[in-house]
Amino acid sequence: MANRTSRDVLLRGLWVLGQGIREQPGLFTVGVGGSVVFGLLTIASAYVVGAIVGEVVVPSIESGRAETGLLAAGAAALLAVSVVKVGGIFGRRLGAGFMQYRLQASYRRRVTRRYLELPMAWHQRHPTGTLLSNANSDVEATWFPVAPLPFAVGTVVMLVAAIGALFVTDWVLALVGLAVFPALFALNVVYSRRMAPRQVRAQQLRAEVSAIAHESFDGALVVKTMGREGQETVRFAARAAELRDALIAVGRLRGMFDPLLETLPSLGTLAVLLVGAYRLQQGAISVADLVSVAFLFTVLAFPVRAIGWVLAELPRSVAGWDRVHRVLTATGQMPYGAEAVPAAVTDAASLVLDRIRFSYATGGPDSPDARSDTPDTATRAADDAASGPAPQVLHDVSFTVPAGRTVALVGPTGSGKSTIAALAARLVDPTAGTVTVDGVDLRELTAESLARTISLVAQVPFVFDDTVRANVALDRDGVTDESVWAALRLAEADGFIAALPDGLDTMVGERGTTLSGGQRQRLTLARALAGRPRLLVLDDATSAVDPRVEAAILAALRTSEIATSILVVAYRRATIALADEVVFLDQGRVVDTGTHQQLLARCPGYADLVTAYEQAEAQRERDRAGGVDPTGPADDASRPVEVNR
Structure with a gap:
């Protein structure tokens, strides 16, 4: 042998x-x-x-x-x-x-x-x-x-x-x-x-x-x-x-x-x-x-x-x-469609999730270490196939983000908030159901139209080892220094950027090592805003930002000249209160929808969760005031990062 x-x-x-x-x-x-x-x-x-x-x-x-x-x-x-x-x-x-x-x-x-x-x-x-x-x-x-x-x-x-x-x-x-x-x-x-x-x-x-x-x-x-x-x-x-x-x-x-x-x-x-x-x-x-x-x-x-x-x-x-x-030879492509959104369309977009189901693969059989059996026929394992029944993360989730409105996703850890954010930006496709923007299935849009229409700001910010300008502009057509500064102002980042030694030309280091956690989050938010998206998805994207700064950012977004709808994964009460509608998730299901006050009055699970978040935030504020906050400056403070599936 x-x-x-x-x-x-x-x-x-x-x-x-x-x-x-x-x-x-x-x-x-x-x-x-x-x-x-x-x-x-x-x-x-x-x-x-x-x-x-x-x-x-x-x-x-x-x-x-x-x-x-x-x-x-x-x-x-x-x-x-x-x-x-x-x-x-x-x-x-x-x-x-x-x-x-x-x-x-x-x-x-x-x-x-x-x-x-x-x-x-x-x-x-x-x-x-x-x-x-x-x-x-x-x-x-x-x-x-x-x-x-x-x-x-x-x-x-x-x-x-x-x-x-x-x-x-x-x-x-x-x-x-x-x-x-x-x-x-x-x-x-x-x-x-x-x-x-x-x-x-x-x-x-x-x-x-x-x-x-x-x-x-x-x-x-x-x-x-x-x-x-x-x-x-x-x-x-x-x-x-x-x-x-x-x-x-x-x-x-x-x-x-x-x-x-x-x-x-x-x-x-x-x-x-x-x-x-x-x-x-x-x-x-x-x-x-x-x-x-x-x-x-x-x-x-x-x-x-x-x-x-x-x-x-x-x-x-x-x-x-x-x-x-x-x-x-790996499989699992996500082909884009042929539906193109005209560049002249700049009004806010509406997002509809209709009976969405989703399961993460439990770990396909493929591995880069595996060897192919013959020299001319490589092993083509189905990369997207699960090795066993995958647990369902979302169960018939349906809700709407109306054009120009702000919808907050609220739920305990593991309820599926980040998965919905990924679906809204088409990082993944649903197992069943449809995600549509302005009535068009995301799978039918071209890559250019999808990128121009929707921007996602993830809960863990990623900053390139480059200048501030390059991190915000990303070499996109039409993104000038003026639009970069406008996006920084909306993200409440223009102040600390202007104070940097070289302004927009300042090198921020690998993964933004010279910036605090809150500064990195605001920089990545400005990156998304510089593209003037018609739908902005914020996946707990301001968790490391001071609550007062976060409130200022959301208020600025609601009144800015950029026509955008906002889907925000939120946990702070002040953030949730700014939303036009709240979707409360638990165990991958939509438990209730309504305004913040309506859910407080009629949904005990929602009230308990928001109260717990508020108490935890208040305790952190007291710790900071007493000088015993282990996480550093207020701008860096954040709760433990949730990796919600």
Whole structure:
């Protein structure tokens, strides 16, 4: 079974290389052409050296004097061969290098493009660190054998030519070559088969280590707040130790086979000298022939190793290809429709959720670590299929956000508020039911119309490592500095932005590290407003903002020149009171709708929840006043972030 698996890896690795050749035939031809020239000139150099020894050196020793003309001719011949060999080396390395880096760049773009095409449901099932590994180290591993590939192909041609030259020189010495060269190739094959499982395991562990590291770094705030540095270090160290052991196993095997691969050509050279000396005594060959063959075996030792380099890297290449191809063939697209909203339409939009049901996949069977069964047919698992019955998150949810009105979503943690926000922005599609804007199903809108109509501000703000201007404008057409400042004013962010050293040109650092939590939220709100959306979805987007600032933001939105409807996930009583209508959710169902006062009067569950929120907020205010708030400045204060599904 192990031998068959290794053989499969070898065949599939050759198939992957064939795929690269089909995509870059011109560069491969240049590389192989240079390698063939180098190989043939290597054989020629052996016979030139033999001729110089036989026709110049030996006669000069026998006569006691050297012919200047013959020495000059020999030197010129060696120089000419060397110059052409240098040209071959240049062509080989140029073709191989360009081919490898072009393939890597091409597949990195393909993987990244596919990430952007795949829906959020797919991304939620795959660790970010693994996805980074797919786009970087897995792509690199897939095409790593391309670098020595032209050299290896040229070496095969060189070996065939060398065997032919040996038979022309002497059939006995040719038999020695026939014994050494196949033995060298067989040793490379055995090496590749033993290396295959070790390389696959090491490549998988690279991705796992990357995933754990990214998760720890991404959750640094939680790790430090909860004092989990030690546990995270232990978790990372355990997987890093596994990777270390796997790489040591790879190195140990390489350390065992490398001396054998080095020794075999040397043994061949020794055998040629012994047999050649006997044949020379018999008069079957000349001194020039013996020197040529011995020198040929010596210079072939290094090129032949190129075959071993390719075979040794094939398992790693196959592992990388499986992981990359898994992404490229992943299913779960969210195709956009053809319905376009005219750019001239700028009035507020209405949103209707009609009998919405939704279930999150419990974790599909796909994994970037899985391998495909055949080289030409990758495993195409249904990425959106759940491995078992998925719990239903929303149950026949129906409500309306009228044009120009503000609707607040209120409910306990896990009631489905964030899921509704994602549905409203079409980050996910409902399992059943429809989400329409101005009577048009979101699935029928074009991507441009959807982005121009609806903006979502998530509960966890994301800020790019760029300037304030770039974070707000996002390089969108028509977003000028004036509109950026207007959006910042609506988000109550113009004051602190103006106080920054370089204003709009201030670099905010990775994920906005130089800004407080409330400042990041206001910056991302300004980003959404800069596009003048007709429907604004706020998923608890001001939780880290001071309540007074939050109230000012919502009041400004209601009276701004931007015609927008607002769907806001809220928990503060002051925020809820500003809404025209409140939708109260519990366990994925709409329990009641109405104004804030109506729900307080007739819905005990709503009253209890809002009162609990209000008491918690009041306690935080008292803590801040007493100087014991553990979360820092008031602008950073927030309740624990809810990840509501």
